[in-house]
Amino acid sequence: MADSPLSSRIMRDLKRVEEELERVVFSDEGELCEASLTMLRGGGKRLRPALVLISGQVGSYDFESLILAAVAVELIHMASLIHDDIVDSADFRRGLPTVSSTKGLHVATAAGDFLFATALVLLSGLRSGGIEAVRMMAEAVNILSLGQIRQMEMAHRVDQNMEDYLQMIWSKTAVLFATSCRLGGLISGAEEEEVDFLGRYGDNLGMAFQIYDDVLDITGTEESLGKPVGIDLKEGTVTMPILFALEETRFERELCAAIESPSLTEEEVRRGMEIILNTRALERSKEEAKKYVERAIDSVRLLSKPEVREELVSIGKFAIDRYH
Numbered sequence: 093m094a095d096s097p098l099s100s101r102i103m104r105d106l107k108r109v110e111e112e113l114e115r116v117v118f119s120d121e122g123e124l125c126e127a128s129l130t131m132l133r134g135g136g137k138r139l140r141p142a143l144v145l146i147s148g149q150v151g152s153y154d155f156e157s158l159i160l161a162a163v164a165v166e167l168i169h170m171a172s173l174i175h176d177d178i179v180d181s182a183d184f185r186r187g188l189p190t191v192s193s194t195k196g197l198h199v200a201t202a203a204g205d206f207l208f209a210t211a212l213v214l215l216s217g218l219r220s221g222g223i224e225a226v227r228m229m230a231e232a233v234n235i236l237s238l239g240q241i242r243q244m245e246m247a248h249r250v251d252q253n254m255e256d257y258l259q260m261i262w263s264k265t266a267v268l269f270a271t272s273c274r275l276g277g278l279i280s281g282a283e284e285e286e287v288d289f290l291g292r293y294g295d296n297l298g299m300a301f302q303i304y305d306d307v308l309d310i311t312g313t314e315e316s317l318g319k320p321v322g323i324d325l326k327e328g329t330v331t332m333p334i335l336f337a338l339e340e341t342r343f344e345r346e347l348c349a350a351i352e353s354p355s356l357t358e359e360e361v362r363r364g365m366e367i368i369l370n371t372r373a374l375e376r377s378k379e380e381a382k383k384y385v386e387r388a389i390d391s392v393r394l395l396s397k398p399e400v401r402e403e404l405v406s407i408g409k410f411a412i413d414r415y416h
């Protein structure tokens with residue numbers, strides 16, 4: 093399997109995105125700058141900027157405008173991760189201490205706000221389509237925030253179903269994937285219909301991505317995840333594998349108790365994961381994720397430029413090869 097499904101053009105332009113991210117994150121305010129740089133330099137796959145750039149090839153690839161959107165979307169992603177780590181009292185992300193654990197809650201909150209506002213300022217400076225881009229991004233953040241609240245409300249509850257879960261992951265993950273794709277299309281001047289194809293692609297790819305992420309929370313290692321395994325169970329976040337396991341075990345008492353418990357010991361988390369691993373939950377979840385990837389691929393079959401379609405398709409196939 094190739095190391096990356098991205099073309100050399102996109103790989104090259106992502107390097108420029110990286111430089112620009114460093115530049116905009118630098119500010120006069122020492123603490124905010126340090127906190128934001130910690131997050132930025134912690135790594136990350138830069139998936140969302142890549143989606144902006146790839147989608148930007150559908151119309152005229154205006155890199156100087158696309159770079160603004162690519163940077164903005166990664167800043168929003170970073171802001172959401174910083175705020176998410178505050179809410180979850182998380183100590184580690186990407187293998188490094190979180191901003192909230194090193195800088196404290198006040199600085200972390202301000203750093204998230206700073207990145208969020210910087211993203212909107214960047215988008216407002218677009219040569220054309222700035223207002224539409226700011227509106228799209230602000231709407232996405234609206235949905236992200238609602239998703240976050242919903243996840244908190246639903247935590248530790250076994251009385252939720254697959255529809256609740258799908259709605260939640262759409263809000264917290266798929267929306268930003270879709271917005272990245274739509275922004276790329278919009279900025280490149282793609283036809284409205286093509287922007288819609290791209291949006292549907294992002295929605296479906298984002299759904300698949302979050303399901304795979306939820307599977308990895310159980311099958312991954314602390315080293316590969318950059319954070320402890322079994323966090324979802326520990327936080328009472330009822331993911332697709334957990335829902336399938338509940339269904340198969342007929343709401344087994346021990347698993348329900350683990351989900352409902354406000355604090356689990358390491359041993360209880362390990363035991364809960366063992367119950368899930370003894371079902372077909374992970375296999376079934378991966379099959380569901382694969383269906384979303386296939387839907388994503390199907391969404392772009394009518395894109396006018398075959399080379400862009402192929403690049404989007406190869407991202408989907410890369411995900412399937414990687415996780416199955």
Ligand code: GRG
Nearest residue numbers: 136137171172173175176208236237240264265
């Ligand atoms: C934008 C200020 C602001 C708030 C939004 C906190 C919040 C409200 C939303 C949380 C949304 C959230 C954290 C969703 C998780 C999405 C997800 C799958 C993150 C991991 O993405 P990767 O794997 O991360 O792309 P890397 O580390 O590669 O960048």
